[in-house]
Structure formats: C-alpha cells, structure tokens
Amino acid sequence: MSNRNKHDLDKECPICGGIIWGRGQLTLVEGAKIVVCQSCAQHGKKIYSKPKITYPKRINSYKNSSTPKKTYKTQKKVYQPELVIVDDYSERIRKIRQKNNLTQEKFAQKIHEKESLIKRIETKKTKPSIDLAKKIEKEYNIKLLDESDIIEVNTDKYMKKSTGSSLGDTAFIKKKKKD
Structure with a gap:
C-alpha cells in the first residue's frame, strides 16, 4: 500500500494537486x-522533446588509457594603461x-569622417573617440x-574573506555629521 501511495505522489500535479493521468505534460x-496535468499545461509553455537516440560507444584502440588532465592557470590582474584623449x-x-x-x-x-563631426570636435562640443583619435x-x-596613470588598488584588505565583495567593501563612504 505504501508503494501505491509513493507512485500516486509522483503522479500528482504540482499546480492543482490533481492526479496526472498518463505521462503528463512537460511545461x-x-x-x-x-x-503537470493536461488542464494545467495551459498555464505555461508546452515543451516537446525529441526522443533521444543512443548509439553504442566506440572503443578507440589507438587512444591511450591515461588521458591528460587539464591544468588551469590563475590569471593575475594586470592593469593595462588606459588611453585617454589629451585636454x-x-x-x-585645428592647428594641424x-x-x-x-x-x-x-x-x-x-x-x-563627416564635416559636422570635425566642426563639433574643434568647438569642443564632442570629444573624439579613441579610434578616431588614432x-x-x-x-x-x-x-x-x-596613457592614463596606472593606479593599483589592493582591495584584498577591504574585502570580506568568506563571501564575495560588495560595493560597501571597496567604497569609502563619508558619513554625515550630526548636529
């Protein structure tokens, strides 16, 4: 009897709680x-899956029994100098x-480029892009x-060790003085 109850729970619709007759509908x-049951399938998108075809595995005789293990290198944070446009x-x-x-x-x-862009650049209304400047x-x-100045900030001493970093870990927030 407990076997039947377990089987019935597997066939229970999670939306309405009714019994799912047949295979049910993946939604x-x-x-x-x-x-879910057929009546609750309208509440979502029906997912139709193709039957999976399994092929027998081939045994490659030329392959060595030991496969090389992948090694992962940890990337160090290297800060490249950022290009900025001169003031x-x-x-x-205009001079050139x-x-x-x-x-x-x-x-x-x-x-x-367009003439209007050059006019806007010469009047300082628009800053040229890095590509245009090049x-x-x-x-x-x-x-x-x-090249902009390279500023290396060691955030390790400000970050919590157990969890990921948040904005509060790296930002220095000024607190208002109370009168």
Whole structure:
C-alpha cells in the first residue's frame, strides 16, 4: 500500500494537486520545467522533446588509457594603461588642419569622417573617440592620445574573506555629521 501511495505522489500535479493521468505534460511555468496535468499545461509553455537516440560507444584502440588532465592557470590582474584623449585636442586638430591649409570639409574627407563631426570636435562640443583619435594621429602625425596613470588598488584588505565583495567593501563612504 505504501508503494501505491509513493507512485500516486509522483503522479500528482504540482499546480492543482490533481492526479496526472498518463505521462503528463512537460511545461515551462515561470522559468521552471515541471510535469503537470493536461488542464494545467495551459498555464505555461508546452515543451516537446525529441526522443533521444543512443548509439553504442566506440572503443578507440589507438587512444591511450591515461588521458591528460587539464591544468588551469590563475590569471593575475594586470592593469593595462588606459588611453585617454589629451585636454587640448581641439586646438591641436585645428592647428594641424590650418598648417596643412585644409578646410574642415577636406580634413574630414581625408580621414573619412563627416564635416559636422570635425566642426563639433574643434568647438569642443564632442570629444573624439579613441579610434578616431588614432586615425587622426596616423594621418597627420600628431599626438592626441595619452596613457592614463596606472593606479593599483589592493582591495584584498577591504574585502570580506568568506563571501564575495560588495560595493560597501571597496567604497569609502563619508558619513554625515550630526548636529
């Protein structure tokens, strides 16, 4: 009798509690794959699975009995210097354009960009992207990019050892003074 009860519990619908007759329906309900009765299958997406075909395993005689184990290297945190655009980029671009006797239109055509973008860059309304700055540097042999200072912060002493880090572990929060 206890065997029958166990079998009946396996066939109980988790949504309505009714008995599942037959195989039931595999359904995706709120992100979970569950087997439900046919009437509750409408509450989720039905999942149809193809029957799995199993093939006999081949035995490779040429393969060694010992397989090499994968070794994982721990990556060290190496901070690459970040490229930043110099502060006086607009003056440098305007000077090199005027030195070569080019209009903004001709300058833009030479680097395959829009004239309006060059106008916005020269008036400091837009900062050029790193790629555009590299393109201008290459074409006109001027320096627009600079490496930012490398700042290494050892966060190990601020982080909790047992759990992952949170914002509070690495940020220094100023507290308001009470009057």
